Amino acid sequence: MTGEPAEDAMQRLLRLCTAAGLPGVEEGTSYGKPALKVGGKGFTGYRDEAVIPLRIPMEQKELLLQAAPEIYFETDHYKGWPWVLVRLDVISDDELRQRLVDAWRFRAPKKLLAAWYEDGR
Numbered sequence: 001m002t003g004e005p006a007e008d009a010m011q012r013l014l015r016l017c018t019a020a021g022l023p024g025v026e027e028g029t030s031y032g033k034p035a036l037k038v039g040g041k042g043f044t045g046y047r048d049e050a051v052i053p054l055r056i057p058m059e060q061k062e063l064l065l066q067a068a069p070e071i072y073f074e075t076d077h078y079k080g081w082p083w084v085l086v087r088l089d090v091i092s093d094d095e096l097r098q099r100l101v102d103a104w105r106f107r108a109p110k111k112l113l114a115a116w117y118e119d120g121r
Contacts, residue, residue: 009049009088010034016097021119022104024112039109044100053083054103064099071095082106 007015010027013036017025026037035045043055056064061084064072071091072084086099105113 009052010036010046012088012093012096013044013052013100016093016100017104020097020101020104021116022101023116024108025104038104038107039112041107043103043107047085050088052086052088053078054086054099055083056099056103056106058082060102 014025014027017036022038024038026040028035028037028042030042030045033046035042037043045053047053061072061074061082064084065074071087073087074083074085078085086096088096091099108116
């Protein structure tokens with residue numbers, strides 16, 4: 001043990017967004033809870049220390065739910081909506097970083113997305 005406090009969910013999300021080089025990420029709120037946005041649109045948020053929602057295309061949501069139900073799930077509230085819930089205690093940083101990139105790309109304004117691709121992404 002290092003004596004360092006544990007990283008909280010939002011710190012982890014911000015760290016991984018920075019590591020992925022995602023421009024225009026803004027801290028905000030959604031339904032009174034912390035959220036991350038791009039271009040004023042939410043792409044992930046905070047449900048609790050164990051679970052976050054991610055905004056992704058429905059096709060990708062269905063694939064993730066089938067491929068890794070130990071990580072990805074939905075409740076009745078999210079059925080039919082392009083959001084998937086993620087269990088933070090079982091997802092690796094590498095996979096979570098990729099899912100954050102996917103969610104950011106799904107919500108980023110076209111100009112920001114084009115500039116990001118031009119930078120070699």
